[in-house]
Amino acid sequence: MGELKLMKGNEAIAEAAIRAGVDAYFGYPITPQSEVIEYLMAEKPYETTGMVVLQAESEIAAINMVYGAAASGKKVMTSSSSPGISLKQEGISYMAGAELPCLIANVVRGGPGLGTIQPSQADYFQATKGGGHGDYHLIVLAPASVQEMADFVSKGFDLAFKYRAPVMILSDGLIGQMMEKVILSEHTPRWTDEEIIKISPWATTGKPATRERNIITSLDLDSYRQEQHNIHLQKKYKEIRENEVEYEEYMCEDAEYLYVAYGSSARIAQKAIQLGRDKGIKAGLLRPITLYPFPSEAIRRLSQQVKGILSLELSAGQMIEDIRLSVDCQMKVEHFGRMGGVIHSPAEALQALEEKIIGG
Amino acid sequence: MTEEIIIAGFGGQGVLSMGKILAYSGIMQEQEVSWMPSYGPEMRGGTANVTVILSDERISSPILTEYDTAIILNQQSLDKFEKAVKPGGLLIYDGNGISHHPERKDIRIFRVDAADEAGKMGLAKIFNMIVLGGYLKVNPVVELDNVIKGLKKSLPQRYHHMIPDNEKAIMRGIEIIYPVKGS
Numbered sequence: 001m002g003e004l005k006l007m008k009g010n011e012a013i014a015e016a017a018i019r020a021g022v023d024a025y026f027g028y029p030i031t032p033q034s035e036v037i038e039y040l041m042a043e044k045p046y047e048t049t050g051m052v053v054l055q056a057e058s059e060i061a062a063i064n065m066v067y068g069a070a071a072s073g074k075k076v077m078t079s080s081s082s083p084g085i086s087l088k089q090e091g092i093s094y095m096a097g098a099e100l101p102c103l104i105a106n107v108v109r110g111g112p113g114l115g116t117i118q119p120s121q122a123d124y125f126q127a128t129k130g131g132g133h134g135d136y137h138l139i140v141l142a143p144a145s146v147q148e149m150a151d152f153v154s155k156g157f158d159l160a161f162k163y164r165a166p167v168m169i170l171s172d173g174l175i176g177q178m179m180e181k182v183i184l185s186e187h188t189p190r191w192t193d194e195e196i197i198k199i200s201p202w203a204t205t206g207k208p209a210t211r212e213r214n215i216i217t218s219l220d221l222d223s224y225r226q227e228q229h230n231i232h233l234q235k236k237y238k239e240i241r242e243n244e245v246e247y248e249e250y251m252c253e254d255a256e257y258l259y260v261a262y263g264s265s266a267r268i269a270q271k272a273i274q275l276g277r278d279k280g281i282k283a284g285l286l287r288p289i290t291l292y293p294f295p296s297e298a299i300r301r302l303s304q305q306v307k308g309i310l311s312l313e314l315s316a317g318q319m320i321e322d323i324r325l326s327v328d329c330q331m332k333v334e335h336f337g338r339m340g341g342v343i344h345s346p347a348e349a350l351q352a353l354e355e356k357i358i359g360g
Numbered sequence: 361m362t363e364e365i366i367i368a369g370f371g372g373q374g375v376l377s378m379g380k381i382l383a384y385s386g387i388m389q390e391q392e393v394s395w396m397p398s399y400g401p402e403m404r405g406g407t408a409n410v411t412v413i414l415s416d417e418r419i420s421s422p423i424l425t426e427y428d429t430a431i432i433l434n435q436q437s438l439d440k441f442e443k444a445v446k447p448g449g450l451l452i453y454d455g456n457g458i459s460h461h462p463e464r465k466d467i468r469i470f471r472v473d474a475a476d477e478a479g480k481m482g483l484a485k486i487f488n489m490i491v492l493g494g495y496l497k498v499n500p501v502v503e504l505d506n507v508i509k510g511l512k513k514s515l516p517q518r519y520h521h522m523i524p525d526n527e528k529a530i531m532r533g534i535e536i537i538y539p540v541k542g543s
Binding site: 004006031032117173174177178179180181264267268270271272273274343345346347 | 380383384387392393394395396397399419420421422423424425426513514
């Protein structure tokens with residue numbers, strides 16, 4: 001068993017990055033995720049594993065540093081919160097186009113605009129539907145505990161390199177700021193130059209006489225080649241949808257009503273379910289762990305069993321669109337969620353189920 | 361067993377660190393724990409609070425609206441959280457600076473004048489540990505041994521020489537806490 005610690009979600013991401021053998025972190029501070037870079041600066045992994053930690057001059061600089069380092073086959077990551085992630089979108093789209101693996105953590109705060117510094121889940125559309133320009137998707141992981149904040153770092157890199165695609169950890173100020181116990185994995189050494197050449201033969205590692213130049217770009221002015229590239233990307237997203245869906249079911253066996261919620265809202269839904277069961281209301285939870293790909297099949301299956309679905313999100317209702325598509329709008333699906341940094345209580349979540357699904 | 365606790369007071373009173381020590385103590389006795397602070401502008405010069413949950417089971421929501429125990433260190437927090445204690449629950453408060461005392465009859469109320477006591481002991485910094493001692497007297501959710509282990513885990517090495525003072529403060533809290541009549 002690994003080392004047991006009490007940590008904030010943000011600190012867990014940082015510690016897990018060091019332990020996962022990440023080569024570089026480029027970032028720019030923003031509440032509520034500044035502990036990521038603070039922790040890395042305090043731990044000084046550049047003196048131990050050789051991991052680069054750099055505070056860039058802006059979010060835009062940071063994501064382009066990620067692009068450059070990823071192009072050379074390195075394990076590289078950045079993190080930010082909502083307004084900062086918006087600034088990074090150009091770079092993220094370029095990386096999706098150039099098929100560069102990387103990890104991006106978004107510790108979401110309330111928006112739109114500069115919004116607030118309190119937790120929110122209103123970046124779901126941005127994270128799962130592309131975010132930047134062009135036809136692309138990120139693989140999106142939604143941790144619901146500090147343990148998952150740590151675990152999803154290496155999981156994210158595994159997926160990023162498997163599919164040559166940027167991966168996003170979509171969390172929020174609640175999961176980022178709370179402390180829970182976390183079991184940390186053993187240290188994985190950083191890849192050697194030889195390993196990088198073997199793992200990522202596409203990377204710009206210096207041209208030997210034995211192969212053609214490796215070119216990393218998202219630009220191709222020949223529309224027919226660009227279309228072929230798009231077809232290739234879409235094939236990749238289909239493969240991701242077929243192979244990488246993850247979710248967790250909570251008290252679904254006998255459930256008559258279903259919450260669908262991810263991240264912090266999933267935790268709140270669990271408590272709402274306990275409160276409901278004390279009153280004889282049999283509700284369960286489906287928690288998407290991957291938001292892209294979305295667990296549509298599981299929701300469709302559970303929709304055969306339950307009388308209605310409540311989408312619980314800290315937003316005006318974004319994931320609800322994917323839930324309704326999952327059930328082809330054939331059953332009652334409603335939304336409840338507080339906005340702008342206000343967190344719904346378990347009691348409110350239960351009341352919403354009673355009013356909108358059971359009584360509605 | 362699940363114990364849901366809110367600790368609330370002014371920023372700088374050691375509210376967050378008291379919560380952290382409790383959480384560490386829970387880990388020492390192999391419990392599940394969560395520690396969720398209020399963060400943001402409200403902390404600057406205003407009230408600070410932290411929700412700590414200790415449980416033998418997996419913890420669901422780290423955010424709550426009702427608590428088994430409220431540990432209250434200023435008037436604003438008393439006004440806000442007295443009503444959030446579950447019926448039959450526990451409220452512990454420091455009387456320093458309190459003009460409107462708690463009035464509920466359906467909960468257990470205890471008072472620990474830790475600020476005064478810390479002043480008398482000449483150890484203002486360990487004020488929060490006196491409060492913690494009082495809490496552990498009334499509701500021994502964690503064993504004292506595990507609190508000391510938790511302290512060692514949560515304090516950086518350079519503060520370990522202060523652990524005996526912290527221990528002394530906890531013991532003093534155990535002695536001076538008293539029930540408020542009528543509650």
